[in-house]
Amino acid sequence: MNAWPKGMKRTKSRVAIYKVLEAASQPLSPKEIHARINQGDFWLSTVYRVLGQFEQEKMILRIAGMDVNHTLFELNRHEHKHFAVCVGCHQRFELDDCPIHEDVHVQAEGFEITEHRVEVFGYCAECLERMRSSKVKHDA
Amino acid sequence: MNAWPKGMKRTKSRVAIYKVLEAASQPLSPKEIHARINQGDFWLSTVYRVLGQFEQEKMILRIAGMDVNHTLFELNRHEHKHFAVCVGCHQRFELDDCPIHEDVHVQAEGFEITEHRVEVFGYCAECLERMRSSKVKHDA
DNA sequence: TCCCACTTGCGAAACATTCGCATCTGGATA
DNA sequence: TATCCAGATGCGAATGTTTCGCAAGTGGGA
Structure with a gap:
C-alpha cells in the first residue's frame, strides 16, 4: 500500500477497499468489493464514494465487461x-x-x-x- | 431498410426505431431513440425490447461510451x-x-x-x- | 488534546433496465 | 378479403445500480 495520495485520509473503509482490490486477481464490481470487506460493516454507498475518489486519483481503473451495465474496478498497477x-x-x-x-x-x-x-x-x-x-x- | 430478418414482423415501433438508427450519424442511447420517434407514442420499455431483438439479430451494435454505464446503439453497417x-x-x-x-x-x-x-x-x-x-x- | 474539514452511516432518490400481463396486430392461411 | 393466433406492445410495477443529502463521527495537523 504505497502510492497513497497525500491529502487522502487513511480511513477504515478506504484502507479496507484498497486491500480488497490489492488482493484481487480479477476486476471486481462494487457489490463484490462490498461483500468482501463486510465482516466489518461498511455501507454500499460508501464503497461507491470511495471508488469514485480512488478513480479520480487514478489509483484504480474502471472497466466495462462484455455485458455493459456491470462496472468493474481494479487496482491501477500502472502497467500498460x-x-x-x-x-x-x-x-x-x-x-x-x-x-x-x-x-x-x-x-x-x-x-x-x-x-x-x-x-x-x-x-x-x-x-x-x-x-x-x-x-x-x-x-x- | 433491406436486411430485415425474415420472421421479424414489421411493426410500427420496430420500423420507427430502425429508421431512427438508420438516419443517425452517431450512436444513440435508448432514451434518445425514444425521444426521436416519439411524435407518435411508443413506450420506453418497447424501445428496450426492440433494441434487444435487433441486437440478437445482429442488426445493431451495442457499444460503451467513455463513461461506462451508458449504453449506446448504432446500426450494424457490417463494416469493420x-x-x-x-x-x-x-x-x-x-x-x-x-x-x-x-x-x-x-x-x-x-x-x-x-x-x-x-x-x-x-x-x-x-x-x-x-x-x-x-x-x-x-x-x- | 483539541478542532474541523473531510468521511461515513443511513436511507431516500434518481436512474437505467427488465418483467408481467391484458390487449392488440401483422401477416400467414383459408 | 376475412379470420385467426403467435408474437408484439401498452402500461406500469419491479429490480438493480448508482448518486445524493444530512446529521453524526473521526483522522491527523496545530
Whole structure:
C-alpha cells in the first residue's frame, strides 16, 4: 500500500477497499468489493464514494465487461496491459503485448490521442471444451 | 431498410426505431431513440425490447461510451470500423484502419478470439482550441 | 488534546433496465 | 378479403445500480 495520495485520509473503509482490490486477481464490481470487506460493516454507498475518489486519483481503473451495465474496478498497477475476456466464464487473460502501434490515424485533423482501450473477446480452452462435449451429447 | 430478418414482423415501433438508427450519424442511447420517434407514442420499455431483438439479430451494435454505464446503439453497417471519441464533446471520428493486426497473442493456451473492441480517446481540434483559449483567459 | 474539514452511516432518490400481463396486430392461411 | 393466433406492445410495477443529502463521527495537523 504505497502510492497513497497525500491529502487522502487513511480511513477504515478506504484502507479496507484498497486491500480488497490489492488482493484481487480479477476486476471486481462494487457489490463484490462490498461483500468482501463486510465482516466489518461498511455501507454500499460508501464503497461507491470511495471508488469514485480512488478513480479520480487514478489509483484504480474502471472497466466495462462484455455485458455493459456491470462496472468493474481494479487496482491501477500502472502497467500498460490489455485483456482477452472469455465470453463463457468471464475470466480475463492478459495479452502478450499491446496490439496498438503508433500509427493510429484518426480521420479528423488535429485529434490528440490521450488514451486507448482494447478488449478482445472469445472463448478460453475450457469453455470451448465444455461446449464441444455438451454438443456431442445433444447430437447423440 | 433491406436486411430485415425474415420472421421479424414489421411493426410500427420496430420500423420507427430502425429508421431512427438508420438516419443517425452517431450512436444513440435508448432514451434518445425514444425521444426521436416519439411524435407518435411508443413506450420506453418497447424501445428496450426492440433494441434487444435487433441486437440478437445482429442488426445493431451495442457499444460503451467513455463513461461506462451508458449504453449506446448504432446500426450494424457490417463494416469493420473503430472510432476515436473526443472526451470534450463526445463526437466520434473514424479511424483510418483497424490498428489490430493478426498477431494478437493471448496468454492462455487455446484461447479462440471471436471479436475485438478498440476505442481511442482524446481531444478533437475544436475542443483543444476551446481549452487553450479559456486557459489563456484564466492565466491573464 | 483539541478542532474541523473531510468521511461515513443511513436511507431516500434518481436512474437505467427488465418483467408481467391484458390487449392488440401483422401477416400467414383459408 | 376475412379470420385467426403467435408474437408484439401498452402500461406500469419491479429490480438493480448508482448518486445524493444530512446529521453524526473521526483522522491527523496545530
